[in-house]
Amino acid sequence: MPYPYVLLSAAVSLDGCLDDTGPDRLLLSSPADFDRVDEVRASVDAILIGAGTIRADNPRLLVNAPGRRAARRAEGRPEYPLKVTVTASGDLDPKANFWHTGGEKLVYTTEKGAERAARVLGDTADVVSLGPALDWRALLTHLYDERGVRRLMVEGGGTVHTQLLQQGLADELQLVLAPLFVGDPAAPRLFGPGAYQGGRLRLTESRRIEDVVLMRYEPTAPGAGPLPVAADHRWLRTACELAALCPPSETAFSVGAVVVAADGTELARGHSREGDPVVHAEEAALAKIAPDDPRLPGATVYSSLEPCARRASRPVPCAGLILRSGVRRVVTAWREPDTFVTAADGSGVLADGGVTVVTLPEYEAAAKAPNGHLLP
Numbered sequence: 001m002p003y004p005y006v007l008l009s010a011a012v013s014l015d016g017c018l019d020d021t022g023p024d025r026l027l028l029s030s031p032a033d034f035d036r037v038d039e040v041r042a043s044v045d046a047i048l049i050g051a052g053t054i055r056a057d058n059p060r061l062l063v064n065a066p067g068r069r070a071a072r073r074a075e076g077r078p079e080y081p082l083k084v085t086v087t088a089s090g091d092l093d094p095k096a097n098f099w100h101t102g103g104e105k106l107v108y109t110t111e112k113g114a115e116r117a118a119r120v121l122g123d124t125a126d127v128v129s130l131g132p133a134l135d136w137r138a139l140l141t142h143l144y145d146e147r148g149v150r151r152l153m154v155e156g157g158g159t160v161h162t163q164l165l166q167q168g169l170a171d172e173l174q175l176v177l178a179p180l181f182v183g184d185p186a187a188p189r190l191f192g193p194g195a196y197q198g199g200r201l202r203l204t205e206s207r208r209i210e211d212v213v214l215m216r217y218e219p220t221a222p223g224a225g226p227l228p229v230a231a232d233h234r235w236l237r238t239a240c241e242l243a244a245l246c247p248p249s250e251t252a253f254s255v256g257a258v259v260v261a262a263d264g265t266e267l268a269r270g271h272s273r274e275g276d277p278v279v280h281a282e283e284a285a286l287a288k289i290a291p292d293d294p295r296l297p298g299a300t301v302y303s304s305l306e307p308c309a310r311r312a313s314r315p316v317p318c319a320g321l322i323l324r325s326g327v328r329r330v331v332t333a334w335r336e337p338d339t340f341v342t343a344a345d346g347s348g349v350l351a352d353g354g355v356t357v358v359t360l361p362e363y364e365a366a367a368k369a370p371n372g373h374l375l376p
Protein backbone atom coordinates (compact mmCIF):
# COMPACT_ATOMS: atom_id res chain seq x y z
CA MET A 1 0.00 0.00 0.00
CA PRO A 2 2.22 2.83 -1.17
CA TYR A 3 1.79 6.33 0.21
CA PRO A 4 3.31 9.57 -1.01
CA TYR A 5 6.30 10.96 0.89
CA VAL A 6 4.62 13.23 3.46
CA LEU A 7 6.43 16.41 4.42
CA LEU A 8 4.92 18.54 7.20
CA SER A 9 5.82 22.22 7.06
CA ALA A 10 5.05 24.82 9.74
CA ALA A 11 6.33 27.96 11.41
CA VAL A 12 5.84 28.55 15.13
CA SER A 13 6.48 31.27 17.68
CA LEU A 14 8.80 30.64 20.62
CA ASP A 15 5.73 29.72 22.65
CA GLY A 16 4.64 27.12 20.08
CA CYS A 17 1.80 29.03 18.40
CA LEU A 18 0.90 28.87 14.71
CA ASP A 19 -0.90 32.21 14.68
CA ASP A 20 -2.43 34.77 17.02
CA THR A 21 -6.17 35.30 17.36
CA GLY A 22 -6.32 38.54 15.34
CA PRO A 23 -8.14 38.72 12.01
CA ASP A 24 -4.94 38.84 9.93
CA ARG A 25 -2.49 36.01 9.55
CA LEU A 26 0.53 36.44 11.82
CA LEU A 27 3.75 36.51 9.79
CA LEU A 28 6.18 34.18 11.51
CA SER A 29 8.75 33.42 8.79
CA SER A 30 11.32 35.76 7.31
CA PRO A 31 11.42 36.72 3.60
CA ALA A 32 14.25 34.31 2.83
CA ASP A 33 12.34 31.54 4.54
CA PHE A 34 9.21 32.25 2.49
CA ASP A 35 11.44 31.79 -0.54
CA ARG A 36 12.64 28.45 0.86
CA VAL A 37 9.01 27.39 1.31
CA ASP A 38 8.39 28.41 -2.31
CA GLU A 39 11.22 26.08 -3.34
CA VAL A 40 9.77 23.21 -1.33
CA ARG A 41 6.36 23.81 -2.92
CA ALA A 42 7.96 23.70 -6.35
CA SER A 43 9.39 20.27 -5.49
CA VAL A 44 6.10 18.57 -4.59
CA ASP A 45 3.18 17.10 -6.51
CA ALA A 46 0.52 18.32 -4.07
CA ILE A 47 0.02 20.69 -1.13
CA LEU A 48 -2.56 19.92 1.56
CA ILE A 49 -4.08 22.20 4.21
CA GLY A 50 -7.05 21.80 6.54
CA ALA A 51 -10.27 23.68 5.88
CA GLY A 52 -9.59 25.67 9.08
CA THR A 53 -6.56 27.28 7.46
CA ILE A 54 -8.56 28.20 4.35
CA ARG A 55 -11.11 29.91 6.62
CA ALA A 56 -8.52 31.61 8.87
CA ASP A 57 -5.81 32.64 6.40
CA ASN A 58 -7.37 32.56 2.93
CA PRO A 59 -4.03 31.40 1.44
CA ARG A 60 -3.17 31.01 -2.26
CA LEU A 61 -0.49 28.29 -1.94
CA LEU A 62 1.33 29.18 -5.13
CA VAL A 63 4.78 28.58 -6.48
CA ASN A 64 5.71 32.25 -6.77
CA ALA A 65 9.08 32.15 -8.55
CA PRO A 66 8.51 32.09 -12.35
CA GLY A 67 11.79 30.17 -12.80
CA ARG A 68 10.57 27.37 -10.55
CA ARG A 69 7.28 27.12 -12.45
CA ALA A 70 9.18 27.06 -15.74
CA ALA A 71 11.39 24.27 -14.40
CA ARG A 72 8.29 22.26 -13.49
CA ARG A 73 6.86 22.75 -16.99
CA ALA A 74 10.19 21.74 -18.53
CA GLU A 75 9.99 18.47 -16.56
CA GLY A 76 6.52 17.85 -17.94
CA ARG A 77 4.85 18.56 -14.60
CA PRO A 78 1.95 20.96 -14.03
CA GLU A 79 3.07 24.51 -13.34
CA TYR A 80 1.53 24.45 -9.86
CA PRO A 81 1.11 21.52 -7.47
CA LEU A 82 -2.35 20.05 -6.92
CA LYS A 83 -4.07 21.79 -3.97
CA VAL A 84 -5.81 19.53 -1.50
CA THR A 85 -7.97 20.26 1.52
CA VAL A 86 -9.82 18.19 4.11
CA THR A 87 -13.16 18.98 5.69
CA ALA A 88 -15.79 17.11 7.64
CA SER A 89 -18.35 19.91 7.63
CA GLY A 90 -18.11 20.85 3.96
CA ASP A 91 -18.10 24.46 5.21
CA LEU A 92 -16.00 25.95 2.42
CA ASP A 93 -16.20 29.49 1.07
CA PRO A 94 -16.36 29.24 -2.72
CA LYS A 95 -14.87 32.75 -2.96
CA ALA A 96 -11.70 31.83 -1.05
CA ASN A 97 -8.39 32.37 -2.87
CA PHE A 98 -7.66 28.64 -2.58
CA TRP A 99 -10.17 27.87 -5.35
CA HIS A 100 -9.21 30.61 -7.78
CA THR A 101 -5.42 30.46 -7.92
CA GLY A 102 -2.74 27.92 -8.70
CA GLY A 103 -3.15 24.25 -9.55
CA GLU A 104 -6.06 21.82 -9.63
CA LYS A 105 -8.17 21.55 -6.48
CA LEU A 106 -9.25 18.46 -4.61
CA VAL A 107 -11.40 18.13 -1.48
CA TYR A 108 -11.37 15.04 0.75
CA THR A 109 -14.38 14.78 2.96
CA THR A 110 -16.93 12.45 4.51
CA GLU A 111 -20.26 11.22 3.19
CA LYS A 112 -21.94 13.99 5.17
CA GLY A 113 -19.55 16.74 4.05
CA ALA A 114 -19.53 15.72 0.40
CA GLU A 115 -23.01 16.93 -0.44
CA ARG A 116 -22.46 20.40 0.98
CA ALA A 117 -18.95 20.72 -0.46
CA ALA A 118 -20.07 19.69 -3.95
CA ARG A 119 -23.03 22.07 -3.77
CA VAL A 120 -21.01 25.16 -2.77
CA LEU A 121 -18.03 24.43 -5.02
CA GLY A 122 -19.74 23.25 -8.21
CA ASP A 123 -17.03 22.30 -10.70
CA THR A 124 -14.32 24.42 -9.03
CA ALA A 125 -12.91 21.32 -7.35
CA ASP A 126 -13.11 17.54 -7.29
CA VAL A 127 -14.85 16.35 -4.14
CA VAL A 128 -13.99 12.86 -2.87
CA SER A 129 -15.88 11.22 -0.02
CA LEU A 130 -13.84 8.76 2.00
CA GLY A 131 -16.86 7.24 3.77
CA PRO A 132 -18.43 7.95 7.15
CA ALA A 133 -15.13 9.33 8.51
CA LEU A 134 -11.98 10.68 6.91
CA ASP A 135 -9.29 8.02 7.03
CA TRP A 136 -5.81 9.42 6.42
CA ARG A 137 -4.44 6.16 5.05
CA ALA A 138 -7.27 6.00 2.52
CA LEU A 139 -6.58 9.63 1.62
CA LEU A 140 -2.85 9.00 1.04
CA THR A 141 -3.55 5.86 -0.98
CA HIS A 142 -6.07 7.75 -3.12
CA LEU A 143 -3.59 10.58 -3.75
CA TYR A 144 -0.92 8.06 -4.73
CA ASP A 145 -3.06 5.79 -6.90
CA GLU A 146 -5.57 8.17 -8.45
CA ARG A 147 -3.63 11.42 -8.69
CA GLY A 148 -0.05 10.15 -9.06
CA VAL A 149 1.14 12.11 -6.03
CA ARG A 150 4.57 10.93 -4.88
CA ARG A 151 5.54 13.93 -2.72
CA LEU A 152 2.97 15.70 -0.56
CA MET A 153 3.63 18.90 1.38
CA VAL A 154 1.29 19.55 4.30
CA GLU A 155 1.09 23.19 5.35
CA GLY A 156 -1.12 22.84 8.42
CA GLY A 157 -2.90 23.72 10.46
CA GLY A 158 -2.25 22.13 13.77
CA THR A 159 -5.09 19.61 13.74
CA VAL A 160 -3.87 18.17 10.45
CA HIS A 161 -0.19 18.03 11.49
CA THR A 162 -1.14 16.43 14.81
CA GLN A 163 -3.14 13.63 13.18
CA LEU A 164 -0.47 12.78 10.61
CA LEU A 165 2.28 12.64 13.23
CA GLN A 166 0.19 10.70 15.74
CA GLN A 167 -0.78 8.16 13.10
CA GLY A 168 2.85 7.68 12.08
CA LEU A 169 2.20 8.91 8.53
CA ALA A 170 4.69 11.78 8.34
CA ASP A 171 8.06 11.21 6.70
CA GLU A 172 9.54 14.56 7.59
CA LEU A 173 8.79 17.66 9.67
CA GLN A 174 10.20 21.01 8.56
CA LEU A 175 9.72 23.34 11.50
CA VAL A 176 10.63 27.01 11.51
CA LEU A 177 11.07 28.71 14.89
CA ALA A 178 10.37 32.45 14.79
CA PRO A 179 11.84 34.77 17.43
CA LEU A 180 8.62 36.16 18.88
CA PHE A 181 5.99 35.34 21.47
CA VAL A 182 2.24 35.21 20.90
CA GLY A 183 1.28 34.88 24.55
CA ASP A 184 -2.44 34.33 23.91
CA PRO A 185 -3.83 31.16 25.50
CA ALA A 186 -6.49 30.99 22.78
CA ALA A 187 -3.96 31.07 19.91
CA PRO A 188 -3.71 27.85 17.84
CA ARG A 189 -0.84 25.53 18.78
CA LEU A 190 1.12 23.44 16.35
CA PHE A 191 0.67 20.09 18.09
CA GLY A 192 -2.28 19.04 20.22
CA PRO A 193 -2.47 16.46 22.98
CA GLY A 194 -2.71 12.74 22.26
CA ALA A 195 -0.48 9.72 21.76
CA TYR A 196 2.52 10.28 19.53
CA GLN A 197 4.29 7.23 18.14
CA GLY A 198 7.84 6.56 19.21
CA GLY A 199 10.24 8.64 21.19
CA ARG A 200 12.74 11.21 20.02
CA LEU A 201 12.66 12.32 16.44
CA ARG A 202 15.89 12.37 14.47
CA LEU A 203 17.18 15.89 13.79
CA THR A 204 18.49 15.77 10.23
CA GLU A 205 19.28 19.46 9.73
CA SER A 206 19.24 22.84 11.48
CA ARG A 207 19.77 26.00 9.49
CA ARG A 208 19.69 29.70 10.36
CA ILE A 209 17.67 31.72 7.81
CA GLU A 210 17.84 35.41 8.70
CA ASP A 211 16.36 35.53 12.21
CA VAL A 212 14.48 32.22 12.09
CA VAL A 213 15.80 28.69 12.49
CA LEU A 214 14.72 25.81 10.28
CA MET A 215 14.81 22.40 11.91
CA ARG A 216 14.19 19.26 9.91
CA TYR A 217 13.17 16.12 11.73
CA GLU A 218 12.39 12.55 10.79
CA PRO A 219 9.99 10.58 12.96
CA THR A 220 11.65 7.28 13.78
CA ALA A 221 9.23 4.83 15.36
CA PRO A 222 8.45 1.66 13.40
CA GLY A 223 4.87 0.56 12.92
CA ALA A 224 3.29 -1.21 15.85
CA GLY A 225 0.23 -2.63 14.12
CA PRO A 226 -0.27 -4.69 11.00
CA LEU A 227 -0.13 -1.64 8.75
CA PRO A 228 3.21 -0.21 7.71
CA VAL A 229 3.84 3.41 8.63
CA ALA A 230 6.19 6.02 7.22
CA ALA A 231 9.06 4.93 9.48
CA ASP A 232 8.85 1.42 8.02
CA HIS A 233 9.26 2.82 4.56
CA ARG A 234 12.21 4.91 5.62
CA TRP A 235 14.05 2.12 7.42
CA LEU A 236 13.48 -0.31 4.58
CA ARG A 237 14.83 2.29 2.17
CA THR A 238 17.92 2.50 4.42
CA ALA A 239 18.30 -1.30 4.29
CA CYS A 240 18.15 -1.15 0.48
CA GLU A 241 20.82 1.56 0.47
CA LEU A 242 23.04 -0.61 2.68
CA ALA A 243 22.75 -3.44 0.14
CA ALA A 244 24.68 -1.27 -2.28
CA LEU A 245 27.70 -1.32 0.09
CA CYS A 246 28.21 -5.09 -0.19
CA PRO A 247 31.44 -6.32 -1.83
CA PRO A 248 30.35 -7.83 -5.18
CA SER A 249 29.76 -11.59 -5.35
CA GLU A 250 28.80 -14.15 -8.00
CA THR A 251 27.67 -16.66 -5.39
CA ALA A 252 25.59 -14.70 -2.85
CA PHE A 253 23.06 -11.88 -2.74
CA SER A 254 23.85 -8.34 -1.68
CA VAL A 255 21.53 -7.48 1.20
CA GLY A 256 21.27 -4.68 3.77
CA ALA A 257 19.66 -4.90 7.22
CA VAL A 258 18.86 -2.55 10.10
CA VAL A 259 17.56 -3.46 13.56
CA VAL A 260 15.37 -0.73 15.10
CA ALA A 261 13.96 -0.60 18.64
CA ALA A 262 10.27 0.12 19.31
CA ASP A 263 11.05 3.75 20.18
CA GLY A 264 12.80 4.24 16.85
CA THR A 265 16.38 3.92 18.12
CA GLU A 266 18.65 2.21 15.62
CA LEU A 267 20.27 -0.74 17.39
CA ALA A 268 22.56 -1.94 14.59
CA ARG A 269 22.94 -2.20 10.85
CA GLY A 270 24.84 -4.58 8.60
CA HIS A 271 25.30 -5.76 5.05
CA SER A 272 26.34 -8.94 3.27
CA ARG A 273 30.06 -9.80 3.47
CA GLU A 274 30.68 -6.96 5.92
CA GLY A 275 34.19 -7.78 7.22
CA ASP A 276 33.62 -11.53 6.66
CA PRO A 277 33.34 -13.11 3.20
CA VAL A 278 30.24 -15.19 4.04
CA VAL A 279 28.37 -13.13 6.64
CA HIS A 280 24.74 -12.22 5.84
CA ALA A 281 23.30 -8.76 6.49
CA GLU A 282 20.87 -9.73 9.29
CA GLU A 283 23.58 -11.86 10.92
CA ALA A 284 26.10 -8.98 10.76
CA ALA A 285 23.59 -6.54 12.29
CA LEU A 286 22.36 -8.88 15.06
CA ALA A 287 25.96 -9.75 16.02
CA LYS A 288 26.46 -6.11 17.03
CA ILE A 289 23.67 -6.25 19.65
CA ALA A 290 24.09 -7.87 23.08
CA PRO A 291 21.87 -11.00 23.09
CA ASP A 292 20.27 -9.89 26.39
CA ASP A 293 19.47 -6.38 25.13
CA PRO A 294 15.95 -5.81 26.53
CA ARG A 295 14.96 -3.85 23.42
CA LEU A 296 15.20 -6.88 21.12
CA PRO A 297 11.69 -8.31 21.70
CA GLY A 298 10.14 -4.96 20.72
CA ALA A 299 12.48 -4.39 17.81
CA THR A 300 11.97 -4.71 14.05
CA VAL A 301 14.51 -6.17 11.60
CA TYR A 302 14.43 -4.39 8.23
CA SER A 303 16.07 -6.51 5.56
CA SER A 304 16.18 -5.68 1.85
CA LEU A 305 15.73 -9.43 1.09
CA GLU A 306 13.60 -11.91 3.00
CA PRO A 307 15.79 -13.55 5.71
CA CYS A 308 17.20 -16.89 4.56
CA ALA A 309 15.69 -20.20 5.67
CA ARG A 310 18.62 -22.38 4.59
CA ARG A 311 22.25 -21.62 3.82
CA ALA A 312 25.39 -23.59 3.13
CA SER A 313 27.86 -21.23 4.77
CA ARG A 314 26.59 -21.39 8.39
CA PRO A 315 24.62 -23.87 10.53
CA VAL A 316 21.87 -21.39 11.45
CA PRO A 317 20.12 -19.37 8.73
CA CYS A 318 19.10 -15.76 9.35
CA ALA A 319 15.46 -16.68 10.03
CA GLY A 320 16.75 -18.88 12.87
CA LEU A 321 19.04 -16.12 14.16
CA ILE A 322 16.09 -13.72 14.23
CA LEU A 323 13.92 -16.21 16.12
CA ARG A 324 16.75 -16.76 18.64
CA SER A 325 17.25 -13.01 19.08
CA GLY A 326 13.69 -12.57 20.33
CA VAL A 327 12.81 -10.01 17.61
CA ARG A 328 9.13 -10.36 16.74
CA ARG A 329 8.79 -8.23 13.62
CA VAL A 330 10.49 -8.26 10.21
CA VAL A 331 9.95 -5.87 7.29
CA THR A 332 11.35 -6.85 3.92
CA ALA A 333 11.13 -5.80 0.29
CA TRP A 334 11.45 -9.02 -1.63
CA ARG A 335 10.94 -12.80 -1.29
CA GLU A 336 14.07 -14.87 -1.87
CA PRO A 337 14.20 -16.23 -5.46
CA ASP A 338 15.38 -19.77 -6.27
CA THR A 339 18.85 -18.65 -7.35
CA PHE A 340 20.85 -20.46 -4.64
CA VAL A 341 18.31 -22.58 -2.74
CA THR A 342 14.93 -23.73 -4.03
CA ALA A 343 11.67 -22.80 -2.33
CA ALA A 344 13.38 -20.90 0.46
CA ASP A 345 10.64 -19.75 2.78
CA GLY A 346 12.24 -17.55 5.41
CA SER A 347 8.97 -15.69 5.87
CA GLY A 348 7.16 -18.97 6.59
CA VAL A 349 9.82 -20.04 9.11
CA LEU A 350 9.55 -16.69 10.85
CA ALA A 351 5.75 -16.70 10.85
CA ASP A 352 5.72 -20.24 12.28
CA GLY A 353 7.95 -18.91 15.06
CA GLY A 354 5.49 -16.12 15.88
CA VAL A 355 7.21 -13.31 13.97
CA THR A 356 5.11 -10.83 12.00
CA VAL A 357 6.55 -10.45 8.50
CA VAL A 358 5.60 -7.40 6.43
CA THR A 359 6.62 -7.16 2.76
CA LEU A 360 6.68 -3.74 1.09
CA PRO A 361 6.93 -4.64 -2.61
CA GLU A 362 7.42 -1.02 -3.66
CA TYR A 363 11.05 -1.42 -2.52
CA GLU A 364 11.61 -4.60 -4.52
CA ALA A 365 13.28 -2.82 -7.42
CA ALA A 366 15.70 -1.03 -5.06
CA ALA A 367 16.48 -4.29 -3.23
CA LYS A 368 17.11 -6.12 -6.50
CA ALA A 369 19.29 -3.39 -8.02
CA PRO A 370 22.66 -4.62 -6.62
CA ASN A 371 21.70 -8.23 -7.53
CA GLY A 372 20.84 -7.85 -11.19
CA HIS A 373 23.66 -10.21 -12.30
CA LEU A 374 22.20 -13.05 -10.17
CA LEU A 375 18.66 -12.84 -11.49
CA PRO A 376 17.18 -14.43 -14.60
Ligand SMILES: NC(=O)c1ccc[n+]([C@@H]2O[C@H](COP(=O)([O-])OP(=O)(O)OC[C@H]3O[C@@H](n4cnc5c(N)ncnc54)[C@H](OP(=O)(O)O)[C@@H]3O)[C@@H](O)[C@H]2O)c1
Pocket residue numbers: 009010011012017018019020025026028049050051052053054056057086087088089090091109133134155156157158159160161163188
Ligand atom coordinates in the same frame (compact mmCIF):
# COMPACT_ATOMS: atom_id res chain seq x y z
N1 LIG B 1 2.28 28.98 11.10
C1 LIG B 1 1.99 28.07 10.21
O1 LIG B 1 2.88 27.45 9.63
C2 LIG B 1 0.56 27.76 9.91
C3 LIG B 1 0.22 26.88 8.90
C4 LIG B 1 -1.11 26.56 8.70
C5 LIG B 1 -2.08 27.11 9.53
N2 LIG B 1 -1.72 27.98 10.51
C6 LIG B 1 -2.72 28.52 11.42
O2 LIG B 1 -3.46 27.47 11.96
C7 LIG B 1 -4.78 27.92 12.23
C8 LIG B 1 -5.77 26.90 11.68
O3 LIG B 1 -5.47 25.66 12.26
P1 LIG B 1 -6.58 24.61 12.58
O4 LIG B 1 -5.94 23.51 13.34
O5 LIG B 1 -7.75 25.32 13.16
O6 LIG B 1 -7.06 24.21 11.15
P2 LIG B 1 -6.63 23.14 10.06
O7 LIG B 1 -5.83 22.04 10.65
O8 LIG B 1 -6.09 23.85 8.89
O9 LIG B 1 -8.06 22.64 9.68
C9 LIG B 1 -8.86 21.97 10.58
C10 LIG B 1 -10.08 21.52 9.82
O10 LIG B 1 -9.70 20.59 8.83
C11 LIG B 1 -10.71 19.61 8.71
N3 LIG B 1 -10.18 18.35 9.21
C12 LIG B 1 -9.04 18.13 9.90
N4 LIG B 1 -8.91 16.83 10.16
C13 LIG B 1 -9.98 16.21 9.63
C14 LIG B 1 -10.41 14.86 9.59
N5 LIG B 1 -9.70 13.86 10.15
N6 LIG B 1 -11.58 14.59 8.97
C15 LIG B 1 -12.30 15.58 8.40
N7 LIG B 1 -11.94 16.87 8.42
C16 LIG B 1 -10.78 17.18 9.03
C17 LIG B 1 -11.86 20.08 9.58
O11 LIG B 1 -12.62 20.93 8.74
P3 LIG B 1 -14.17 21.28 8.96
O12 LIG B 1 -14.20 22.11 10.19
O13 LIG B 1 -14.54 22.01 7.74
O14 LIG B 1 -14.89 19.99 9.14
C18 LIG B 1 -11.12 20.84 10.65
O15 LIG B 1 -11.92 21.78 11.34
C19 LIG B 1 -4.93 29.27 11.59
O16 LIG B 1 -4.89 30.24 12.61
C20 LIG B 1 -3.70 29.38 10.72
O17 LIG B 1 -3.22 30.71 10.67
C21 LIG B 1 -0.43 28.33 10.70
Ligand SMILES: [Zn+2]
Pocket residue numbers: 280281282307308311317318319
Ligand atom coordinates in the same frame (compact mmCIF):
# COMPACT_ATOMS: atom_id res chain seq x y z
ZN1 LIG C 1 20.78 -14.98 5.64
